Amino acid sequence: MANIKEVADLAGCSIATVSRHVNGAAPISVEVRARIEAAILQTGYRPSEIGRSLKRQATRTLGIVVPSLTNPVFALSVSGFQAVARRHGYNVLIATSDYDPAIEAEAVETFLGQSVDGLALTVCDSLSSPALATIDAGGKPNVLLFNQADMPGRQAVTVDNIEAARAMTDAILAEGHRRIVFLAGRFAASDRSRLRYRGFAAALAQAGLKPPLPLELDFLDATPDAALQPLLGGENRPTALFCSNDVLALGVIGALKRLGARVPDDMSVVGFDGIDLGQMVEPTLCTVSQPARAMGELACERLLATIRSTPEAATDAARFLAFDIRRGGSLGPAPRVVAAIGAGQDLQRDNTTPHNKRETA
Amino acid sequence: MANIKEVADLAGCSIATVSRHVNGAAPISVEVRARIEAAILQTGYRPSEIGRSLKRQATRTLGIVVPSLTNPVFALSVSGFQAVARRHGYNVLIATSDYDPAIEAEAVETFLGQSVDGLALTVCDSLSSPALATIDAGGKPNVLLFNQADMPGRQAVTVDNIEAARAMTDAILAEGHRRIVFLAGRFAASDRSRLRYRGFAAALAQAGLKPPLPLELDFLDATPDAALQPLLGGENRPTALFCSNDVLALGVIGALKRLGARVPDDMSVVGFDGIDLGQMVEPTLCTVSQPARAMGELACERLLATIRSTPEAATDAARFLAFDIRRGGSLGPAPRVVAAIGAGQDLQRDNTTPHNKRETA
DNA sequence: GCACAGGATGTAAACGTTTACAAGGTCAAG
DNA sequence: CTTGACCTTGTAAACGTTTACATCCTGTGC
Structure with a gap:
């Protein structure tokens, strides 16, 4: 004023x-x-920062685009990103793409118009992202978050999704499972999902098993019960489900319970991300844990380093972060006798372990 | 460029x-x-939006300050807020206060420097917030989110925390519980917690019971086990816990399980907020549900209306939104025989309901 | 007594827009 | 032919800063 x-x-x-x-x-x-x-x-x-920005040709503002804030893994990374930005005197503009490449591109467009000093992005698909192309054209400092680098020289803060999924699949195989299905939320709209499937498929192939096609579930649908039903019948039903992320996995576990399946006795379920919630439910969720908050922080630090053109940043621009196979009650040994799940299940149980034994022991 | x-x-x-x-x-x-x-x-x-902003004396940017993004209730409201802002061509600057009034004030200061057109805030304490005072001094359009109005004329999008807590407490009492403890995370740093406690205390008083003092837990501590232990011994232990929010409630339920208590057979637990996760765990969380996403959306709409000085907005500036007492498995009838919880519990059980009966029935 | 250093302050241009006002042109009506 | 209306375009000021350059003082060293 x-x-x-x-x-x-x-x-x-x-x-x-x-x-x-x-x-x-x-x-x-x-x-x-x-x-x-x-x-x-x-x-x-x-x-007025806007007067200053005009004169200085720098806004001390960063933009971050993520698919959604309702998935804790993104919320956490945004939180870390914002905290670091604040510490360095930077502001943060936020946008969510809702897994839509068009919205994603529009958000980037807007941010560039706002003259942000740099951008952090979790894009739907780093290989085909119009948003990424736009940024490169403008030469704005940027860093991918959760996406893997699409080209040499691109900064990316992520784990190796293929290797992580492979390791997790090996862990499932080690429990004796032989029929495992990969469930993906928004398979088409997430390169992470696809990379994880590749790791999954590779591990199965190495074990001499033919990897089934991924099953896509719309994880915005709170009750994926109907979609799951076909997986529960017959002698050849899967005994383990690899969900492409934790939110999906928790939804699936809930649906399985409603459908009368015990986890992990009848069906093992694993996820990917390592959200806190997974530790609060029972059984606890077996998952690949990635350090989401630290990833957001690191993305911000890398971005700031690039903006200040500190060369140190570019060094290991795309080196992968460590992931962690987090054991949890939702992954158990494969049942010795596989029975269809549903009505009348009680008569067919071959395992009478109390529900909470795993956790309270 | x-x-x-x-x-x-x-x-x-x-x-x-x-x-x-x-x-x-x-x-x-x-x-x-x-x-x-x-x-x-x-x-x-x-x-360049910054050139435009300078000329137009408006930035088409809104600021939002919340305590944290890791609590889904805030993440969800930010998500709704941002979606509406986007739809109207507005950008969103975000800041998290980490429940610290000083950071909160600093964030507001920064946002004002950035010439945001309006501000949405979830403050620690609307009655003593330096941030609020600063905004009022500047006359910037603003709206409280989750906080109740501190003065007439203040816009606030929230439920009536006192009434909601009272209704929930009545529901607990109706199950026969007589010793109920109120657990708060960051009691000192959240006016919502305090209002909810007042509703809780009022309901108890009305039932002729003396409300015990609230017990404060630091809910950033992932394992509140030690703090909970004292509540589990003796004949006069509480049979129900009213947690001031859902994240805390889920943490408490996890701790109780580790300590050997069955929920709700040995101990009932209720929360406040209505986060989705509460529906995924078993037993499902009984809670007061507030429409967080819609609240974020409404806050944004009200804010935009104020900015455009549409008088319609001011009408019911501070009218409360409806809440919903969401039944869930975590609230059960008070045990007829109260036994201390811990080692040897198996011998003292007076209720042999299978753990999952409530949900699969 | 003079030159010069250095400290405190002012002047004005620049950053990228929008927009009131002015001006030029074309055309139709009188 | 003149007038005015209207359409298109240009000129220049304004928005709130920062900062190079200029200016003016004061004081010090010779």
């Missing part, structure tokens, strides 16, 4: 002097300083 | 004409239009 000119007039000096005082850019005589301070107090003057 | 002048020079016209074309503000002859479009394509020109 009050601008620098008002303050200057009130203090009886020029706007340059006020600016210098506000920025501590030059020594100001005590008398003038006192008058300026009084004027600032009286007018409630606050320097 | 490229600015309007470059485009104008390349197109052989004045910057005013380019501006008019970009904004569709006036008819442009076909030839000139073609030249301008070519120039824009060639230069990759994108109008």
